[in-house]
Amino acid sequence: MDTRRSCKLLLAATGSVAALKIPNLIKALLEIPPEQMTYDFEVHLVVTEHAKHFFKMSDLPTDVKVYDDSLEWQAWKQRGDPVLHIELGKLADIMVIAPLDANTLAKMAQGLCDNLLTCTTRAWDMSKPLIFCPAMNTRMWEHPVTAQQIKLLKEWGHQEIPPISKTLMCGDTGIGAMAEVDTIVKKIISVADVKFNVKFD
Numbered sequence: 001m002d003t004r005r006s007c008k009l010l011l012a013a014t015g016s017v018a019a020l021k022i023p024n025l026i027k028a029l030l031e032i033p034p035e036q037m038t039y040d041f042e043v044h045l046v047v048t049e050h051a052k053h054f055f056k057m058s059d060l061p062t063d064v065k066v067y068d069d070s071l072e073w074q075a076w077k078q079r080g081d082p083v084l085h086i087e088l089g090k091l092a093d094i095m096v097i098a099p100l101d102a103n104t105l106a107k108m109a110q111g112l113c114d115n116l117l118t119c120t121t122r123a124w125d126m127s128k129p130l131i132f133c134p135a136m137n138t139r140m141w142e143h144p145v146t147a148q149q150i151k152l153l154k155e156w157g158h159q160e161i162p163p164i165s166k167t168l169m170c171g172d173t174g175i176g177a178m179a180e181v182d183t184i185v186k187k188i189i190s191v192a193d194v195k196f197n198v199k200f201d
């Protein structure tokens, strides 16, 4: 019996074309050789309606639980029913928003909460790590509001994995591409190790 602890990872995808990488990111996390880790990742995925346009649910590994806005309303009908965006925050050890699109960055920075994802971040326990991976067109990235909003999230203690320079899906070349999957996996492991990779001497 596998008595290893599991790090409950709340992955969130928003409406950047970089969301096409979500299946690869999840597969990379679930395929880490067990001997390299003293714990496992248990992946829960929150998707915005726009994120759904960029990948097929059938491309996701079968043991990934997917939550969308409709599930929020199915779960709650009356007093005493679970409130999904609260339960997800309680369940998670770490939250990773990959990709974080310009719209959701702005909503988070202003405290807006109009879908399952932003309600979850709005109710987030700030003592838990939240990692975000911005991804947007270079022209959006370079707009002055972006830096202001990212600065705010980092002041709250959220951890950025910055976008990289690439020829983007729309043909523009410049900063705005989501960080590579390998970079994101390494960052998640380094953050999870703090809590889970405690070696008993």
Ligand SMILES: CC(C)(CO)[C@@H](O)C(=O)NCCC(=O)N/C=C\S
Binding pocket: 016, 017, 018, 020, 021, 135, 136, 137, 138, 166, 167, 168, 169, 170, 171, 172, 176, 177, 178
């Ligand atoms: C999609 C991928 C990963 C392919 O390498 C890369 O282009 C990227 O991260 N793009 C995200 C930037 C974006 O949302 N552009 C939107 C309009 S250009």
